Amino acid sequence: MECGCERLPMVEFLMESAQHLQVSPIVKYSALSFFADRFFPSLPHFINAGHSSSCLLPPVTQSTLQLFVLISLWTSSKIHDSRPLSVTCFKSLADASIKEQHFTSRNFLEAEVVFMQVLNFEIGTTNIAFLFLEDLWIQFNGVAKVGALISIETCMEIMDLLYEKEEMSILFRSPHSIAASILVASYVMTVPKQKWEFPVLAWVNFVTSCKEQDILKMVTKILKHVLEPS
CATH class of the missing domain: 1.10.472.10 (Cyclin-like)
Incomplete structure (x- = not known):
């Protein structure tokens, strides 16, 4: 195999x-x-x-x-x-x-x-990254006007691209971190730079308790993967 x-x-x-x-x-x-x-x-x-x-x-x-x-x-x-x-x-x-x-x-x-x-009969789904991502996206739309510029479909497209590459899918072992990082990556990709007023990194750090440095590193990996030439 x-x-x-x-x-x-x-x-x-x-x-x-x-x-x-x-x-x-x-x-x-x-x-x-x-x-x-x-x-x-x-x-x-x-x-x-x-x-x-x-x-x-x-x-x-x-x-x-x-x-x-x-x-x-x-x-x-x-x-x-x-x-x-x-x-x-x-x-x-x-x-x-x-x-x-x-x-x-x-x-x-x-x-x-x-x-x-x-699977050793363990089929719990409470720790799925998508659940955390969807919840973060809903919260973000509630606190930031620029949240309207980020679609959940864009977030899911990024998630799909990460799953297609084995070395990137390893990131899903940290579901909170990957969810926060996908949201930040979507922010960077879809929100015009002149509207980058909302402190998105500080916000995800506050909401998820994930360290800003760790999120930044993961976002960098995601952007390099998603934006790399085919």
């Missing part, structure tokens, strides 16, 4: 699937946290330790990873949606988008068990 090679296509597949299913942002970002932050990095150790007797593992194929991507979205939908998406919905998407292998409804249920085992 070549983790570095497979990760980006899986993150892209998750984002495409989330868009196709028209899930809410919290469902999408919880699924990204489940899969990219926790499941994918833990899977090699899980297999090497011989914990799984599932016919899905090993070997780990691209199709199997795509199945687990859909499981992460399904799990997230069951947590956050009052009417979760059904397994039939995800199976239809798999039939249309996973060409190399056909998965049955039974495969989905089996994959869900493996998914939970790899």
Whole structure:
């Protein structure tokens, strides 16, 4: 299993699937946290330790990873949606988008068990960076007029770009800091310089207790990544 090679296509597949299913942002970002932050990095150790007797593992194929991507979205939908998406919905998407292998409804249920085992049955979502970011964005709009110039969509676009690169996604291990840094980066990118009157760094330091120096370093990393030439 070549983790570095497979990760980006899986993150892209998750984002495409989330868009196709028209899930809410919290469902999408919880699924990204489940899969990219926790499941994918833990899977090699899980297999090497011989914990799984599932016919899905090993070997780990691209199709199997795509199945687990859909499981992460399904799990997230069951947590956050009052009417979760059904397994039939995800199976239809798999039939249309996973060409190399056909998965049955039974495969989905089996994959869900493996998914939970790899996550050690810990599926809490209170520490998701998007929740902190959304809350900060709402607060910022309440205290600063320039907050109207920053859209939550811009913040989410930055978040997506960070998830696409493994070395940048590590920043999500500090959800409060990354949320504050994304907000500041959005401020720098979208608010005209002549309107940089609000002390945004001091404000996020006050609201989140994150050190200004740490936020500044993280913002610099984010801006270099987001603005670097393709």
